[in-house]
Amino acid sequence: MKVEELVKIVPSPRQIAWQQTEYYGFIHFGINTMTNLEWGFGDEPLDLFNPKQLDGDRWVRQLKEAQMQGVILTCKHHDGFCLWPTATTDYSVKHTPWKNGTGDLVKEVAEACHKYGLKFGVYLSPWDRHEPSYGSGRAYDDLYVAQLTELLTNYGEIFSIWLDGANGEGPNGKKQTYDWERYYEVMRRLQPDAAISVCGPDVRWCGNEAGQTRPQEWSVVPIELHNLEKIAEHSQQIDDGAFSRKLTSGDEDLGSREVLQNYQGELVWFPAEVNTSIRPGWFYHPEEDNQVRDVAELYAIYLKTVGGNSTFLLNLPPNKEGLIHENDLAVLKELGQKIIQVKDQTLIANAQLHVSSARKAITLSDLLADDRPFWQSQPEDQAPFIEISWDEEQRIQRVSLKEAIQESQRVEAFTIYYEAEDELKVAERGTMIGYQKIVEFPAIETKRIRIVFEQFRAAPTITQININ
CATH class of the missing domain: 3.20.20.80 (Glycosidases)
Incomplete structure (x- = not known):
């Protein structure tokens, strides 16, 4: 197949x-x-x-x-x-x-x-x-x-x-x-x-x-x-x-x-x-x-x-x-x-969004509800990512992701990184997402979270993200 x-x-x-x-x-x-x-x-x-x-x-x-x-x-x-x-x-x-x-x-x-x-x-x-x-x-x-x-x-x-x-x-x-x-x-x-x-x-x-x-x-x-x-x-x-x-x-x-x-x-x-x-x-x-x-x-x-x-x-x-x-x-x-x-979306609502690439322009507000436009990386992007950042350090223990399943189930592996001491460290690794993936991990203090999609069936499509 x-x-x-x-x-x-x-x-x-x-x-x-x-x-x-x-x-x-x-x-x-x-x-x-x-x-x-x-x-x-x-x-x-x-x-x-x-x-x-x-x-x-x-x-x-x-x-x-x-x-x-x-x-x-x-x-x-x-x-x-x-x-x-x-x-x-x-x-x-x-x-x-x-x-x-x-x-x-x-x-x-x-x-x-x-x-x-x-x-x-x-x-x-x-x-x-x-x-x-x-x-x-x-x-x-x-x-x-x-x-x-x-x-x-x-x-x-x-x-x-x-x-x-x-x-x-x-x-x-x-x-x-x-x-x-x-x-x-x-x-x-x-x-x-x-x-x-x-x-x-x-x-x-x-x-x-x-x-x-x-x-x-x-x-x-x-x-x-x-x-x-x-x-x-x-x-x-x-x-x-x-x-x-x-x-x-x-x-x-x-x-x-x-x-x-x-x-x-x-x-x-x-x-x-x-x-x-x-x-x-x-x-x-x-x-x-x-x-x-x-x-x-x-x-x-x-x-x-x-x-x-x-x-x-x-x-x-x-x-x-x-x-x-x-x-x-x-x-x-x-x-x-x-x-x-x-x-609770209090934390992410006050963040900034950066993506590696996008088929269409996307804003953070688009990704706060799953009935809005979704993010999809460019087809040629071999290491697509979504990055969320804040001006000050935040205490974080959970990341939630939703795929736009009307475009099928695509993501097969991803890694959540966080910034610490001016470098990116692994918070958690995940496999498939589908309608929703909720990842919990020991609480960290950071100003930046990056989700890197490492294996996928077609360009990843994310319709909602939450971090708290």
């Missing part, structure tokens, strides 16, 4: 919009919450569902205060219980004591997202352990498409449709062969701007639920990865308590030039999402109240995901009363404060 072919692969507008969401929340809540199960069996009594303090507006407000930019709600998990008053089954909130059967949790969360400026996404499990038609083929596909249609037409704009590949038996002991292409047609028609995630063509799963990331997460990868999570034999089929922390060490490199040099197939833009829970489980369990991940661990995941060309989908499971536990909220708040620090 020639390097010229690699940079022809670019993201769709929906993939760019999804990637810009960066850090967002997963909310697992439903009948499982009431039974203290991870996977319900689909026969749990509906009168168990009556969360008296449930307030979707409060959930979204709390996530926004923690710097999240979107929310994905488990509208139906494997047990088949629907959090909206669907016309497709009686196994829904419509037939519970909650709000005397008049509640619609999907509507609550969707309206709160639109109110607070967060993006809203839906999770709809294809596996349904309650529905009698599951495993019968077209009859179940008809029901699933009807549920998709309700969710994608009644709740405003959807940014992500999250498809779990879990595939086990239904109440009749049969397994369904999912008609993915039919599902995709409905999604594209009803929500053309929504990214279809995990078991879909827009966003791929990172390969585990532990928050583990690859050293290099490339977005230009072989098309064969499109189908990996859709294969039933590879899906999660039991609730053994180990899957959420299972790591896969194989295929650590999916898209480097070395891996792709002999590849003769089709390449696609297929970026990675990292999903993990703030607790061991995805649904709330009171025995896990003291097992909430600490801010250091979650911040490390943030740096490796949002700062490593992925996105970070963090699960927050509300309890039986409908409240996110105070322990979860405390850590979430701490993480949000650290994210504010990462995004």
